[in-house]
Amino acid sequence: MSAGRLLRALAALLLALGSWGPATAHQPSDSLLELRVQGERIELAWDIALKDLDAELDLDADEDGQLRWREVLARWPDIEALAAAGLRVGPSGGEACTGLRGLRPQLIEHGSGPHVALRAQLDCGRPPERLQIAYTLFAGSDPRHRGLLRLQGADAEHALSAVLNPREPARDFALAAGHAPGFAAFVVEGIWHIAIGFDHILFLVALLLVCVLRWDGRAWQPATAPRAAVAEVLRIVTAFTVAHSITLSLAATGVLAPPSRWVEAGIAASVLLAALNNLRPLVQGPRRWMLVAAFGLVHGFGFANVLQDLGLRQGELLAPLFGFNLGVELGQLLGVALLLPLAWALRGRAVYRRGVVGGGSLLIAALAAYWFIERAFELG
Known part of the structure; x- marks a missing residue:
């Protein structure tokens, strides 16, 4: 491929990322689903973000931008119907459990905002040895949506955690004691999370664009030593990785839980400052990767949104946490591998x-x- 085509491809990539706009920037759509199997009955606790239900059902009847409880109550039958159509739980090879209707309307607050709280006792007719879960909520309208599952069987000391993709077929889960958490699923979820987190992507892109250049005090000049460019990339990626891994772990385990509003605003500020530093470099050399590490701490809290509401015990958290973080790193390295050779050639x-x-x-x-x-002043 010629240099001209490479240049056009890189420019098109930047325009494509920018054209997604704020609606796709690190706004994960997750519901929290907990199932406790007790003989032939299953206790269900299912929290669905109010903003996601509003986007699907247009709950804001007076269209004033403020969603009120009376508007939610007026559409409660539609919320129940949507939930019942989006979840099928039952013994493998058997009939679906019943009971996801006629529920008491209630809300619960999570770090990402208010959620509708569905609480029910499902009747399965017989104690399941294996449980089949078909999760299709928002399958046709939001490809980013996921269901974060915590499933507890007969052994109260062990639980299974998994990520449910509405576009996947129904999944079977063994209820035997000591079933390990779904490590591979959280690796995939980490890769997916960095792929849809356009603010995270643009932060790294802004940093990487100038790794193949040097500032002479007046303008950017091409770097001449590939080893120096690679070393700069390694310093930046390492600083970002170490920093966000620290706060991801702290937030996911509940040690620190800053308000989501300020975390998201801080992530946006980090992207803004990284881009402005490319236009008029004020932070260079070692100070640059130290600044990246400081911003990485903020990004780690953003990554933790997927895990911190799962309610996993300490013994259950290690595999999901490690798997998710590994997926994030793999996604970042893939982005670096795609962008860096292109930037060096041009x-x-x-x-x-x-x-x-x-x-x-x-x-x-x-x-x-x-x-x-939008985030700091809650305009979205």
Whole structure:
């Protein structure tokens, strides 16, 4: 492929990322599903984000931008019907358990905002040895949605955790004691989370664009030593990884739980400052990766949104936490592997330094400023 085509591909990638806008920036859509099997009955606790239900059912009847409890109550039968259609639980090879109707309307608050709380006793007719779960909530409208499952069988000391993808077929779960958490599923979820977290992606893109350049005090110039460029990338990725792994662990285990609003605003601010630093570099050398580490602490709290509401005990948390973090790192490394060779091949062209780095950083900065205002002042 010629350098011109490579340049056009890189520019198109930046425009595509920017065109997704704030609606897709690190706003994961997750419901929290807990099932406790007790003989032929199953205790169900299912929390679905109110913002997701509003997007699906248009609950804001007066369209004033404020969702009120009376508006939720007026559509409660529709909420129940949507939930009942989106979840089928039953013994493997048997009839579905019944009881996901006629529930008391209630809300519960999680770090990501208010959730509708569905509490029910499901009747399965017989004690299941294996449980089949078909999860299809929002399957046709939101490809980012996931169900975070905690399943407890006869052994109260052990539980299984898994991520349910609405577009996957029904899954069978063994209820034997000591069943290990779904490690591989959380690796996949970590990769998926970084793929849809466009604010995280743009933060790394802004940092990586100039790793193949050097600042001479007036303008960006192409780097001449590939080893130095690779070393700079390794320092940045390592600093970011170590920092966000620390706060991801602290938040997921409940040690620290800052308000989601300020975490999301802080992530937007980190993207904004990284992009502005490309336009007028004020932080270079070792200070740059130290700043990346500081921002990585904030990003770690954002990554933890997927795990911190699962309610896992300490012994159950290790595999999901490690698997999810591993998936995040694999997703980051894939992005670096795609972007870095392309940037290195184009670094000598003025249009890369002025158009891609300059224009791309302006686009990223404008988008990040929009995100910051929207999140800090809760305008979305």
